[in-house]
Every structure is written in C-alpha cells, then in structure tokens.
Amino acid sequence: xxxxxxxxxxxxxxxxxxxxxxxxxxxxxxxxxxxxxxxxxxxxxxxxxxxxxxxxxxxxxxxxxxxxxxxxxxxxxxxxxxxxxxxxxxxxxxxxxxxxxxxxxxxxxxxxxxxxxxxxxxxxxxxxxxxxxxxxxxxxxxxxxxxxxxxxxxxxxxxxxxxxxxxxxxxxxxxxxxxxxxxxxxxxxxxxxxxxxxxxxxxxxxxxxxxxxxxxxxxxxxxxxxxxxxxxxxxxxxxxxxxxxxxxxxxxxxxxxxxxxxxxxxxxxxxxxxxxxxxxxxxxxxxxxxxxxxxxxxxxxxxxxxxxxxxxxxxxxxxxxxxxxxxxxxxxxxxxxxxxxxxxxxxxx
Amino acid sequence: xxxxxxxxxxxxxxxxxxxxxxxxxxxxxxxxxxxxxxxxxxxxxxxxxxxxxxxxxxxxxxxxxxxxxxxx
Amino acid sequence: xxxxxxxxxxxxxxxxxxxxxxxxxxxxxxxxxxxxxxxxxxxxxxxxxxxxxxxxxxxxxxxxxxxxxxxxxxxxxxxxxxxxxxxxxxxxxxxxxxxxxxxxxxxxxxxxxxxxxxxxxxxxxxxxxxxxxxxxxxxxxxxxxxxxxxxxxxxxxxxxxxxxxxxxxxxxxxxxxxxxxxxxxxxxxxxxxxxxxxxxxxxxxxxxxxxxxxxxxxxxxxxxxxxxxxxxxxxxxxxxxxxxxxxxxxxxxxxxxxxxxxxxxxxxxxxxxxxxxxxxxxxxxxxxxxxxxxxxxxxxxxxxxxxxxxxxxxxxxxxxxxxxxxxxxxxxxxxxxxxxxxxxxxxxxxxxxxxxxxxxxxxxxxxxxxxxxxxxxxxxxxxxxxxxxxxxxxxxxxxxxxxxxxxxxxxxxxxxxxxxxxxxxxx
Numbered sequence: 001x002x003x004x005x006x007x008x009x010x011x012x013x014x015x016x017x018x019x020x021x022x023x024x025x026x027x028x029x030x031x032x033x034x035x036x037x038x039x040x041x042x043x044x045x046x047x048x049x050x051x052x053x054x055x056x057x058x059x060x061x062x063x064x065x066x067x068x069x070x071x072x073x074x075x076x077x078x079x080x081x082x083x084x085x086x087x088x089x090x091x092x093x094x095x096x097x098x099x100x101x102x103x104x105x106x107x108x109x110x111x112x113x114x115x116x117x118x119x120x121x122x123x124x125x126x127x128x129x130x131x132x133x134x135x136x137x138x139x140x141x142x143x144x145x146x147x148x149x150x151x152x153x154x155x156x157x158x159x160x161x162x163x164x165x166x167x168x169x170x171x172x173x174x175x176x177x178x179x180x181x182x183x184x185x186x187x188x189x190x191x192x193x194x195x196x197x198x199x200x201x202x203x204x205x206x207x208x209x210x211x212x213x214x215x216x217x218x219x220x221x222x223x224x225x226x227x228x229x230x231x232x233x234x235x236x237x238x239x240x241x242x243x244x245x246x247x248x249x250x251x252x253x254x255x256x257x258x259x260x261x262x263x264x265x266x267x268x269x270x271x272x273x274x275x276x277x278x279x280x281x282x283x284x285x286x287x288x289x290x291x292x293x294x295x296x297x298x299x300x301x302x303x304x305x306x307x308x309x310x311x312x313x314x315x316x317x318x319x320x321x322x323x324x325x326x327x328x329x330x331x332x333x334x335x336x337x338x339x340x341x342x343x344x345x346x347x348x349x
Numbered sequence: 350x351x352x353x354x355x356x357x358x359x360x361x362x363x364x365x366x367x368x369x370x371x372x373x374x375x376x377x378x379x380x381x382x383x384x385x386x387x388x389x390x391x392x393x394x395x396x397x398x399x400x401x402x403x404x405x406x407x408x409x410x411x412x413x414x415x416x417x418x419x420x421x
Numbered sequence: 422x423x424x425x426x427x428x429x430x431x432x433x434x435x436x437x438x439x440x441x442x443x444x445x446x447x448x449x450x451x452x453x454x455x456x457x458x459x460x461x462x463x464x465x466x467x468x469x470x471x472x473x474x475x476x477x478x479x480x481x482x483x484x485x486x487x488x489x490x491x492x493x494x495x496x497x498x499x500x501x502x503x504x505x506x507x508x509x510x511x512x513x514x515x516x517x518x519x520x521x522x523x524x525x526x527x528x529x530x531x532x533x534x535x536x537x538x539x540x541x542x543x544x545x546x547x548x549x550x551x552x553x554x555x556x557x558x559x560x561x562x563x564x565x566x567x568x569x570x571x572x573x574x575x576x577x578x579x580x581x582x583x584x585x586x587x588x589x590x591x592x593x594x595x596x597x598x599x600x601x602x603x604x605x606x607x608x609x610x611x612x613x614x615x616x617x618x619x620x621x622x623x624x625x626x627x628x629x630x631x632x633x634x635x636x637x638x639x640x641x642x643x644x645x646x647x648x649x650x651x652x653x654x655x656x657x658x659x660x661x662x663x664x665x666x667x668x669x670x671x672x673x674x675x676x677x678x679x680x681x682x683x684x685x686x687x688x689x690x691x692x693x694x695x696x697x698x699x700x701x702x703x704x705x706x707x708x709x710x711x712x713x714x715x716x717x718x719x720x721x722x723x724x725x726x727x728x729x730x731x732x733x734x735x736x737x738x739x740x741x742x743x744x745x746x747x748x749x750x751x752x753x754x755x756x757x758x759x760x761x762x763x764x765x766x767x768x769x770x771x772x773x774x775x776x777x778x779x780x781x782x783x784x785x786x787x788x789x790x791x792x793x794x795x796x797x798x799x800x801x802x803x804x805x806x807x808x809x810x811x812x813x814x815x816x817x818x819x820x821x822x823x824x825x826x827x828x829x830x831x832x833x834x835x836x837x838x839x840x841x842x843x844x845x846x847x848x
Binding site for chain 2: 216217218219220221222223224225228230231233236278279280281282283285286288289290291292294295296298299304305333336337341342343344345346347348349
C-alpha cells in the first residue's frame with residue numbers, strides 16, 4: 001500500500017465508539033482504518049492508503065458544529081490527506097449532515113477532494129457544497145460492500161483528477177452544474193419514452209429535478225403603518241430617463257437608487273422603463289403603473305403611512321440568474337435595514 | 350427579524366413557488382398597478398385599491414405564502 | 422381523418438431556367454419566384470439565395486422557416502392564411518424533403534417584446550448541428566416590407582411570403598411520383614391501452630409574437646386538435662422573440678412529438694389528440710383559466726398521460742407548470758419538455774419557475790451556453806446584427822466575423838418541441 005493518503009471520517013457508531021448514548025463523543029483520531037474503513041481500504045486497492053480515521057459523535061457535530069467542525073478539520077489536517085472520504089451515511093440524517101459539513105470544509109480549507117455516500121433522501125443532501133461529490137448509496141448499511149466500492153471508485157477518480165461523467169451515469173447526487181451534451185435520441189423521443197415508463201410505473205430518470213427554493217420565513221407584521229417607515233423596491237425596470245446607470249434590459253447585473261424627496265409623482269419625462277421581458281410602453285406612458293408613488297404621496301399626506309424612506313430601489317427582474325438575484329436582494333435589504341425601514345412595498349412585473 | 354414585504358406581482362405563481370409570504374395579485378404584466386383601457390380617474394382608483402391592499406398585508410400575520418387580491 | 426403525405430427527396434437546390442424537380446435536384450426560376458412574391462403590395466423588395474449544408478454561410482434576421490408543401494387533394498395550402506380556413510389534415514399533401522424556405526427581414530428590433538430578436542444559423546462548422554437547417558438545402562428569402570408599415574403588417578407580409586414561396590417550390594411535384602408515402606390516421610387502439618394526449622402551449626404573447634391557427638392568432642381556451650391538422654399547415658409560427666426557443670412553422674409541419682406519438686400509437690398507448698394551448702399569456706387569471714380548462718378536458722377525454730411542451734421562455738414556464746399541476750391533480754401523468762436558463766457556466770437554477778408535480782422533465786439544453794464559431798465567407802439576411810439587440814454578447818462585431826454568442830441567439834437551438842438530440846445534463 002502507498003500512494004494517495006486517504007483520511008476517513010466516521011460517526012461514533014461506525015467508528016466503534018458507541019451507540020446513541022455516545023452521540024456526544026468529541027472529535028478523536030485513530031491511526032489507520034477503523035470499522036468500515038477496512039472495507040474502504042480493500043476497495044481503494046494498492047494505490048491508496050487509509051492513513052487515519054477521525055471520529056465524532058453525531059449530536060456533537062449537529063448541536064455544536066461551529067466549535068466541532070474546526071476540531072475535526074484540525075485532526076484531518078494532521079493526517080496530511082490527498083483525499084477525504086466521509087461515511088457513507090446511508091439515510092442517517094445527522095450523520096449525513098456531518099459528512100456534508102466535513103467534506104465541504106475539507107475541500108475549502110484543505111484543498112483536497114472529498115467524497116461521501118448518501119441515500120438520495122438523506123437531509124445531508126441539502127447541506128452539500130457544490131464541490132463535494134456524494135455517491136448515491138442505499139438507505140441502510142445492508143449494501144455496505146457495494147456502496148463502499150462505489151464510494152471508493154468515485155473517490156479515486158477525483159483524487160486522480162479524472163473527469164467525472166454525468167451524475168446519473170456515474171451515480172452521484174447532482175452538484176447543481178448543468179452541461180449541454182448531444183444524446184443518441186431526440187428530445188421528443190425521450191419525452192414520449194419517459195411518459196410510457198411513467199404510465200407503466202417503471203423507473204425513469206427525470207433530466208431535471210426541481211430543487212426546493214429557499215423558503216422565506218414570513219416577517220412579523222408592523223403594528224401600525226401610520227407610524228412606520230415604508231421603503232419601495234421594484235424589479236419592473238422603471239429607471240431615470242436615459243437610463244444613466246445602464247441597467248440591462250435583461251439579466252441585469254445591478255440595481256439603482258433614486259432619491260424621491262421632493263418628487264410628487266413619476267413623470268414620463270423624468271422616468272422610463274427598460275425592462276426587456278414584456279411590452280413596456282404602458283409603463284413608459286405612466287410609470288405609476290409599476291411604482292405607485294402618486295398613491296403613496298397621498299397616503300403620506302393623509303397620515304395613513306407614517307414616513308417614506310425617500311429612495312426608489314430599482315432593477316430589471318427579467319431572467320436574472322437566481323444567484324445574482326440573491327446578491328442584489330441582499331444588498332438592497334442591507335440598505336433598507338441601515339435606513340431603519342420597517343415595511344416594504346415591492347412591485348415585480 | 351425580517352422586514353415584512355408586500356410583493357405585488359402580475360404572475361403570483363412565480364413568487365409563490367419561491368415561498369414569498371405576502372403576494373398581492375397585480376393587474377397584468379405590462380401594467381401591474383394600472384389599466385390603460387380605463388379612464389384616468391378609474392385607473393387611479395384601481396391602483397389605489399391594489400396599493401391599499403398591498404399595504405394592508407404589511408400589518409397582517411401570515412404563516413405561509415399567500416395571495417391577496419384587491420377584491421378581498 | 423386520414424392524411425397522406427407524399428415525400429419527394431431533394432438532394433440539391435439550384436437556380437435554373439424553370440422551377441422543376443428532376444432526379445432529386447430542385448431547380449428554381451429565381452426571377453419567377455421573386456415576381457411571385459412581389460405580387461404582395463406590402464413587399465417592396467425581395468431577393469432569394471440558396472444556402473446548402475457545408476456552405477461557409479451564416480444566416481441572420483431569421484423570421485420563420487417553412488417546408489415546401491403542396492396540397493393536391495382534400496384541402497388547401499395553409500388554410501386561413503393563403504386560403505379560406507377549410508379543415509386541414511385530410512387528403513393528400515406533397516412535401517419536399519431536404520428543403521426549407523427561410524424567411525429573413527431587417528425589421529426593427531427593440532429591447533422589449535414589441536420588437537424582433539436576432540436569430541442566427543451557420544451552415545457549416547460546429548454550429549451546423551445546433552439547428553434543424555444544417556441538413557437541408559435552404560431557399561433564403563430576403564424580404565423588405567413596404568416602408569411605413571406597422572410592425573404587425575410588416576411581419577404579416579413576410580409570413581405570407583414564406584408560405585407562398587413554400588407552395589411555389591412544391592408545385593413541380595404535382596404530377597410526379599413520390600419517393601415515399603406515409604399515411605397518418607389515428608386508427609382505433611386497444612381500449613386497454615392508456616390514453617395519451619399532447620398538450621401543446623404555443624406562443625401567444627401579443628400582437629407581434631403569436632401563433633396562427635387557420636389564420637387566426639391563437640387566443641382561445643384549450644382547443645382539441647387532430648394531430649393531422651398541425652402536420653398539414655393549420656398551425657403557422659409568428660414568434661419573433663428569443664431565437665433559440667422559437668417553434669417555427671417547419672417544425673409544426675414535422676412536429677417531433679406528434680411524429681413520435683404517432684409512431685407508438687396503438688402499441689404503447691392510444692394517442693387521443695392534441696390540446697392546443699397558449700403560452701406567455703400576460704394575465705395570471707388567463708393562465709389559471711387555461712390550466713383548469715385543460716384539466717377539465719383531460720378528465721372528459723379520460724386521459725391517462727400527456728406530454729407538455731412549451732414555446733419561448735420567461736413566464737411561459739408558468740403556463741406550462743400550471744398545466745402540469747392541474748393535469749397531475751386530474752390524475753394525468755405528465756412529462757414536460759423544457760429548455761434551461763442555467764447561466765453560461767451551467768451553475769444557475771435552470772427553470773424560471775416550477776411546481777412540485779413536475780417530476781418527469783426532459784431538457785433540450787441550456788440556452789445560455791456560450792458557443793464560439795469561426796468566421797464565415799458569406800452572410801445572408803443582413804449586413805449587421807439586428808438593431809436593438811446590440812446589448813447581447815457578441816453583437817458588437819460584424820456578422821461574418823467569428824461568432825461568440827449564447828445559444829439563445831441560435832435559431833431553434835433549444836426549441837422545446839424536441840427536434841434535436843441536444844440535452845441538458847446534471848453533473
């Protein structure tokens with residue numbers, strides 16, 4: 001044995017420390033392979049050596065991750081690994097979350113490839129970094145031998161910097177990266193074939209799995225708008241005449257902030273619309289159709305709204321990549337927070 | 350603690366799928382808070398109704414993504 | 422409804438003294454074709470060129486593409502547009518296999534949906550496999566509508582010209598023997614087979630970007646259509662928006678999903694028909710109304726399964742996803758055809774929206790992949806990329822220079838009707 005140095009991460013159960021009663025076990029290292037590590041070593045073969053094993057209780061990692069993960073990482077770093085393997089965790093939820101966290105940290109902090117094994121419904125899946133490969137394994141350790149072979153095969157490929165094929169072919173959970181390829185069958189043939197399989201209740205592989213968006217935790221309401229500060233945000237593409245900030249008509253990369261103080265209304269001379277996803281002439285004729293400043297001014301005079309944060313935050317919400325939308329949203333939210341805005345009117349087309 | 354947002358959208362299906370809690374159903378994509386086919390005063394009344402509805406949601410407790418319409 | 426489509430294989434196209442088909446060579450009387458198209462008073466100039474597979478040619482400003490067809494019995498050519506709206510889908514129709522009419526025009530682009538978007542194809546090199554016309558000999562029309570026409574009238578004149586050219590080119594087949602005849606009829610199937618429909622939302626955004634069904638812009642609630650009607654010219658594209666996911670008339674005449682459903686009809690399922698729907702509807706109420714009505718029709722048809730495609734993108738996904746949701750709730754197993762917005766590096770969430778019921782999806786590819794194709798010797802359709810589109814990556818160059826653009830600009834590269842083998846894959 002020799003070649004690649006492999007560090008293996010296990011929970012207290014597979015690491016032989018104890019059962020659920022020892023799920024608080026702190027991070028600890030053992031030389032060489034432990035428990036399923038012996039099988040891992042067999043599967044890796046001659047070219048790689050399991051140089052050590054880091055074990056940690058699942059509850060310890062789940063409940064005190066901020067303190068525990070660095071300790072695990074330090075023990076892994078001492079092993080000077082070329083590759084980190086965690087688990088496999090099968091369908092064990094806390095173990096899966098721990099394996100995902102350990103692998104993500106190994107890639108980020110140690111700069112080495114990291115592989116785990118998860119059953120597709122393991123909640124650890126949601127905690128996976130895009131850089132981590134999670135081999136698809138069974139729900140329980142009953143298929144440990146075949147599953148470990150699978151984990152080891154993917155781990156060796158990564159360690160040897162061999163390119164991985166598509167997720168469904170190689171048997172790992174999609175990392176979120178999409179690649180265009182030419183298939184041997186047309187899209188129409190694949191659609192009809194998938195329908196036949198679905199009707200016959202035969203297995204089929206959807207070419208795109210809809211992930212869950214972030215759920216937004218509803219913010220508590222304001223007690224009384226008449227004493228609150230209101231902010232206005234829009235993705236309708238209403239911009240100053242001439243679009244001086246150069247906001248793109250789709251896939252926008254930026255947002256703009258316009259002072260509203262002293263403005264009673266949004267005139268079509270001073271404001272226009274550059275959204276490229278719909279027929280925007282009606283907004284250009286009257287920007288209030290997207291940003292109701294006319295109504296808000298009246299409500300402010302009547303005292304129905306306490307104060308206005310006198311800034312319009314605007315961009316174009318036309319097929320903006322989700323990651324970019326998150327970033328722009330965070331930036332605007334920070335401004336609103338800094339201005340002590342208590343409630344927001346958001347207009348999206 | 351988050352800031353409550355009244356999210357006016359012509360296509361509520363999209364913010365609902367994204368889990369937005371307070372969604373107000375606007376008029377249409379090209380005129381979210383208006384209707385060019387209406388005379389000016391009636392169009393303003395429509396916008397005011399939608400805006401008032403949106404602002405009202407900011408003082409309401411919501412527990413899950415919910416669509417509000419101007420009518421109720 | 423019984424339709425016979427007689428296929429005449431065309432190996433090459435050339436200009437000649439008369440329009441004729443001989444030994445697989447289509448000869449075109451160019452002045453006669455131009456004069457024929459100029460009979461339309463709304464066209465002030467027409468030119469015609471030929472672009473063959475392997476030519477170092479780039480075609481830009483594409484509006485629509487049409488397969489040359491001639492109705493010889495049982496109906497009219499492009500009913501509703503070139504003739505009264507007689508029912509299509511019966512009788513005998515001749516088609517030229519291996520030829521496409523490609524209509525181009527330098528009409529005003531705009532940053533919003535009231536203008537036209539650029540649409541490009543390459544006839545040689547790596548780009549030739551990304552669109553359906555890299556294997557056809559293409560008769561490229563360069564159309565100039567009369568000055569001062571409204572955009573809707575200008576595109577209407579171009580649309581008519583493409584259809585009229587298609588009929589003109591197929592006329593020589595009238596008395597000739599075909600290479601092959603295919604019969605299309607929905608023969609009664611074993612009642613034990615699952616009942617399957619094709620739910621087909623077509624572009625229906627507004628005045629300019631729409632789809633014509635028997636000459637009328639599709640505005641109705643879900644409409645039950647015989648697949649033969651679509652194969653036989655009842656459906657004509659008027660989508661001039663994002664180039665990659667347009668559904669051109671050519672692909673309605675050769676609708677890939679309908680062809681595949683026909684191929685397996687009576688064996689794997691009973692193909693009941695096509696439910697013609699709309700997408701990119703601008704009102705949410707109409708989106709809900711459509712999905713509910715489609716589910717009602719599905720129940721009345723006692724459907725078990727449906728393929729649901731879509732046209733173009735953006736909030737068209739909402740129309741498709743709501744159809745999926747309501748059909749699934751009505752007990753209909755669905756499969757969706759989509760293209761992706763996964764960003765240039767493939768790392769972004771690929772759909773505009775989704776419903777949890779969308780569990781069987783076929784992806785025809787990520788339209789945001791950046792492609793780099795070499796310079797070409799000849800450009801047809803125009804001398805500069807369409808005005809109003811200059812903010813797009815790659816459009817600051819001349820069109821004959823090396824092309825670096827997103828697939829979004831490549832005509833039909835990710836059409837959700839699934840003509841191509843391109844697919845998006847999870848890594």
